[in-house]
Amino acid sequence: MANKHLEQHEYNKFRTFLEQQCGIVLGDNKLYLVKSRLAPLMSRFEVDTLSELVNKTLSPRERQLRAAVVDAMTTNETLWFRDQYPFELLKNKVFPEFKTLRRPVKIWSAASSSGQEPYSIAMTTTEYQAKSPGCLSMGVQIVGTDISNTMLDLCKNAEYDSLALARGLSTERRKKFFVDSGHGMAKVVEPTRKMASFRHLNLLDSYALMGKFDVIFCRNVLIYFSPEIKSKIIGQFAQALNPKGYLFLGASESMTGLNDDFEMIRCNPGIIYQKK
Numbered sequence: 001m002a003n004k005h006l007e008q009h010e011y012n013k014f015r016t017f018l019e020q021q022c023g024i025v026l027g028d029n030k031l032y033l034v035k036s037r038l039a040p041l042m043s044r045f046e047v048d049t050l051s052e053l054v055n056k057t058l059s060p061r062e063r064q065l066r067a068a069v070v071d072a073m074t075t076n077e078t079l080w081f082r083d084q085y086p087f088e089l090l091k092n093k094v095f096p097e098f099k100t101l102r103r104p105v106k107i108w109s110a111a112s113s114s115g116q117e118p119y120s121i122a123m124t125t126t127e128y129q130a131k132s133p134g135c136l137s138m139g140v141q142i143v144g145t146d147i148s149n150t151m152l153d154l155c156k157n158a159e160y161d162s163l164a165l166a167r168g169l170s171t172e173r174r175k176k177f178f179v180d181s182g183h184g185m186a187k188v189v190e191p192t193r194k195m196a197s198f199r200h201l202n203l204l205d206s207y208a209l210m211g212k213f214d215v216i217f218c219r220n221v222l223i224y225f226s227p228e229i230k231s232k233i234i235g236q237f238a239q240a241l242n243p244k245g246y247l248f249l250g251a252s253e254s255m256t257g258l259n260d261d262f263e264m265i266r267c268n269p270g271i272i273y274q275k276k
Contacts, residue, residue: 003049004035014054021070022147023204023233024224037072044068071148078113080120080168085270086217086248087124093267094215094246095128099135101214108210108240110218112144112198114164115155117217119188122195123177143210145201155198158188203233207240214242220250227258234259238275247273 006014014034015026026034038053045065047053056062057069081087098105109118125140146152162184165174178186187193201210203221216237222230237247238261247262249255255262255273262273 003051004039006031006035006050006054010051010054013058017058018070018073019226021066022074022202023226023229024073025226034073038069041065041068041072067149071150074147078116080116080165080173082117082120082168082219083251083270085267086219086272087120089248089267089270089272090121090124090215091128093272095125095132095136097244098214099132101136101138104138104141105136105215106211106213107140107142107215108213108217109142109144109196110201110203110216110237111221112146112155113148113151114160115144115151115158115188115196115198116164116168117219118142118144118155118196118198119158119177119192121217122188122192123173125195126177126192140195142196143213144196144198145210146198147200147202149200152198152200155196158193159185160187161185204229207236210240212242213240213245215246215248216241217248219248220253222249222253230255231258235261238262241275243275245275247275249273 011031011034018024018026035050038050042048042050042053045053045056045068047056053065053069057065060066095105107121109121112118121142122140125136129136144152144155146155159181160178165178165186174186177189177192179189181187201207218233218237222233225233234247234255238259241247249271251270255264261276263276265272265274
């Protein structure tokens with residue numbers, strides 16, 4: 001029987017490691033989360049105790065283990081068209097402003113998880129173009145980034161089981177944007193898939209190689225970071241956006257007191273931030 005006990009001082013060391021590696025701040029009361037996320041790695045890396053796993057993780061030599069641990073701790077549940085309003089705002093506010101653009105609209109999904117957000121953006125684009133023929137004639141390019149290579153593989157594969165498909169996807173969209181691929185799985189249709197590309201990125205690193213964007217989605221990610229790191233990330237987003245570009249944060253997130261590069265625009269429903 002695997003031993004999942006972890007001493008408080010070991011948990012504290014692990015919290016420091018995680019914050020340094022990817023900016024995630026774990027509270028005093030998140031020991032249960034560490035246990036549930038890391039326990040599956042014990043057999044894979046052939047260690048008998050969670051304590052041994054955590055202590056090995058702290059060694060810079062254990063690169064494969066460290067990557068797997070960060071992967072496990074940063075993998076988040078997600079769903080299609082989460083909160084609905086950001087995708088309605090894309091259709092009703094943002095896309096109409098870009099409709100005559102002489103180049104592709106560039107959108108960045110800054111924590112693409114298993115692909116639901118970038119592909120929801122792609123579906124929204126298709127629906128907008130169908131209702132507004134001739135608009136966005138140069139198309140939309142979506143870039144999804146994530147710190148987890150496991151998640152990026154899922155994004156690129158674009159194949160989902162019935163449980164994932166049941167989360168936030170209407171029957172109409174399921175029929176229109178997916179093809180059955182057998183064994184209870186369905187794959188995003190090729191035209192929708194082709195709108196999105198994916199690459200590895202740690203939000204603590206530089207975004208210089210990402211280029212410039214018109215819209216950035218970074219939703220339900222900043223809640224995991226300290227105020228200093230939030231402020232740094234939002235500042236880097238401002239630099240990565242074209243003038244008058246838009247930033248979408250999560251419904252419970254705010255940049256009050258963190259940055260003044262943006263103007264907050266209250267929509268009904270929801271809030272969007274526009275670069276000044």
